[in-house]
Amino acid sequence: CYLFSRSGENYVDGKIKNLSKGNTEIVAEYIQECVDVDLFKVETEKEYSNNYIECIEEAKQEIQQDSRPKLKKYLSDISEYDNIVVAGACWWGTYPMSIFSELEGLDFRGKNVFSIMTHEGSGFGSSKQSLMIFCKGGNVMNGLAIHGAEVQESKKMIQKWAEENLK
Secondary structure, three states: OOOOOOOEEEEOOOOOOOOOOOHHHHHHHHHHHHHOOEEOOEEEEEOOOOOOHHHHHHHHHHOOOOOOOOOOOOOOOOOOOOEEEEEEEEOEEEHHHHHHHHOOOOOOOOOEEEEEEEEEHHHHHHHHHHHHOOOOOOOOEEEEEEEHHHOOHHHHHHHHHHHHHHH
């Protein structure tokens, strides 16, 4: 499971709240509890601002420039996996650009690729279309969009989805 999750100031249920752990990371941990998955946290070399407003402006600029932020570490081989979960928050209608920094160097031929998107109202945005572009040769499957404010109450639903799709 590739995941990008952001702690600190986040927009949750109409308010800016300080989160000790990002919603996407919580979702990934729920999945890991019920299905044996490896987690790979996508982390940028240059950290995003802890200030929510500044962070979303940084994200917007990355999208406008089609940036590929440098990551602290990269995976180079996913050959041992049949199912790949790409989990992230919906930033301006898609994944954070750091996710694409990781994905575009991998071989997805024959892999099932699942989108998990945490959001505050935009659902999947264009994440599925993005996966079709960046995960060439992979089978983009039905994923899961979770309202960030409801992550804590969604554990059973998330784990049911994982058991049905990832086992």
